[in-house]
Amino acid sequence: MAKNFYDCAKSGGKIVNKRNKEGKAVKTCYDKEGNSYIKPNKNKNKKKKNKRFVKASQNSINKLAEHFNNNNLR
Numbered sequence: 123m124a125k126n127f128y129d130c131a132k133s134g135g136k137i138v139n140k141r142n143k144e145g146k147a148v149k150t151c152y153d154k155e156g157n158s159y160i161k162p163n164k165n166k167n168k169k170k171k172n173k174r175f176v177k178a179s180q181n182s183i184n185k186l187a188e189h190f191n192n193n194n195l196r
Contacts, residue, residue: 126159127149127150127151127159127160127161127162129159130151130152130153130157130159131151133153133154134154135151135152135153135154135159136151136152137149137150137151138150138151138152146163148160148161148163149161
C-alpha cells in the first residue's frame with residue numbers, strides 16, 4: 123500500500139490531473155485499491171522583496187547620453 127503520492131506513482135498508480143475550486147491544477151494518484159493521494163504543492167511563488175531604486179545622477183545620465191551619441195546607432 124502506498125504511503126504518499128510518490129509511492130503510489132512508483133507502484134503503478136493512475137495519475138489524474140484535476141482542477142480545484144480555485145482553478146489550480148492538482149495531481150491525484152489512485153492506487154490499485156482505489157485510495158487517492160494528492161501531490162504536495164510546492165510554493166513556486168515566493169514573496170518578492172521590494173527593490174529600492176536609486177535615482178540616477180546627472181553625471182551618469184550625461185555619460186550614457188554621450189556613449190549613445192558617439193556610437194552611431196542605426
